[in-house]
Amino acid sequence: MIDYHRLAGPLLRLLPPEAAHGMTIRALAAGLVPVSREPDDPILACRLWGRSFANPLGLAAGFDKDAEVADAMLALGFGFVEVGTVTPRPQPGNPGPRLFRLKEDEAIINRLGFNSAGQDIVVRRLRRRRQAASGASGVTGVNISMNADSADPIADYISGVRAFAGLADYLVINVSSPNTPGLRELQDRGRLAGLLAQVQAALAAAKPSDTPPLVLKIAPDLTPDERRDIAGIALERAVDGLIVTNTTTARPEGLKSRRRGEPGGLSGRPLLPLATEVLSDMYRLTGGGMPLVGVGGVASGRDAYAKIRAGATLVQLYTALVYQGSGLIARIKRELAAHLRADGFTAVAQAVGADHR
Ligand SMILES: Cc1cc2nc3c(=O)[nH]c(=O)nc-3n(C[C@H](O)[C@H](O)[C@H](O)COP(=O)(O)O)c2cc1C
Numbered sequence: 584m585i586d587y588h589r590l591a592g593p594l595l596r597l598l599p600p601e602a603a604h605g606m607t608i609r610a611l612a613a614g615l616v617p618v619s620r621e622p623d624d625p626i627l628a629c630r631l632w633g634r635s636f637a638n639p640l641g642l643a644a645g646f647d648k649d650a651e652v653a654d655a656m657l658a659l660g661f662g663f664v665e666v667g668t669v670t671p672r673p674q675p676g677n678p679g680p681r682l683f684r685l686k687e688d689e690a691i692i693n694r695l696g697f698n699s700a701g702q703d704i705v706v707r708r709l710r711r712r713r714q715a716a717s718g719a720s721g722v723t724g725v726n727i728s729m730n731a732d733s734a735d736p737i738a739d740y741i742s743g744v745r746a747f748a749g750l751a752d753y754l755v756i757n758v759s760s761p762n763t764p765g766l767r768e769l770q771d772r773g774r775l776a777g778l779l780a781q782v783q784a785a786l787a788a789a790k791p792s793d794t795p796p797l798v799l800k801i802a803p804d805l806t807p808d809e810r811r812d813i814a815g816i817a818l819e820r821a822v823d824g825l826i827v828t829n830t831t832t833a834r835p836e837g838l839k840s841r842r843r844g845e846p847g848g849l850s851g852r853p854l855l856p857l858a859t860e861v862l863s864d865m866y867r868l869t870g871g872g873m874p875l876v877g878v879g880g881v882a883s884g885r886d887a888y889a890k891i892r893a894g895a896t897l898v899q900l901y902t903a904l905v906y907q908g909s910g911l912i913a914r915i916k917r918e919l920a921a922h923l924r925a926d927g928f929t930a931v932a933q934a935v936g937a938d939h940r
């Protein structure tokens with residue numbers, strides 16, 4: 584496989600981060616990233632929500648916000664891809680600059696604020712893709728949220744649920760991005776229970792032929808009480824899973840990059856300990872019965888394996904891709920398979936939550 588990152592990475596890093604991301608999306612959409620994909624090691628195969636995953640490693644939300652390159656990313660070896668966040672109406676997001684590389688820390692700070700083409704365009708793209716059905720096989724989730732100027736946040740989520748009910752392999756209710764004022768408050772006890780009840784009612788009313796699982800994506804910046812409340816509500820409402828976690832507004836000790844003071848959500852290596860700690864806590868608080876997707880700072884097979892042992896059924900990443908390029912995907916899968924075998928497991932599912940036993 585040609586290592587696109589080794590060829591183009593140094594050039595892309597000379598560009599401002601958002602321009603580099605735009606170029607990457609255009610290259611992927613144009614099919615300029617050659618792939619020759621080997622079948623995944625069978626030890627990596629997973630089943631969740633009645634769906635098959637060739638491997639548990641997924642692309643986190645925010646990379647392919649407008650569903651332009653889902654097939655290209657699956658062809659690079661991800662077991663699943665999450666498009667979005669999609670807002671009901673198109674919106675530009677926050678003024679720039681709003682995306683910062685913290686190179687010395689292998690981290691990113693973003694305050695994009697849901698730049699989105701809006702759900703009509705994304706629906707059209709996903710429909711066309713489904714009709715063509717030419718894409719690499721793989722699970723595609725859709726992550727939805729509200730417009731920044733929304734007068735009725737719950738109505739925005741309901742609108743997203745109706746739009747994507749028949750198109751998403753799973754639906755993510757994102758209440759955890761730090762860059763839309765008021766959004767994270769939807770994680771509060773009373774508001775979350777109400778939101779989930781209404782969204783579930785809308786999904787049931789939409790009657791898609793194959794109802795997608797409904798998953799909640801949460802922040803890492805939650806107090807122990809907030810974590811307990813969210814676990815309780817997730818169990819009570821019988822949501823199908825939690826994605827743990829989004830970016831953090833905290834700035835862990837020891838950040839070296841000069842951009843560390845920029846406002847926004849921090850992702851990448853410095854997020855790993857906090858995100859894994861919250862993941863482990865949510866596993867414990869939900870009694871190990873709720874599917875969890877572990878995300879935040881994964882940059883190696885060892886990190887992915889740690890998420891699984893802490894309680895993740897699936898794992899996602901974004902930031903490490905910016906620093907290591909697409910070769911990272913095959914590397915993580917190889918290392919993960921080796922870790923599983925070294926500990927005597929014959930399937931990913933056997934290792935889920937192993938640290939709690
Ligand atoms: C540039 C950028 C944009 C993001 N946009 C979204 C988004 O639109 N919706 C969302 O739920 N998460 C978004 N995220 C968060 C990621 O999905 C992920 O939860 C977080 O970055 C932690 O994973 P990582 O350390 O592997 O990057 C974004 C992250 C980055 C770096």
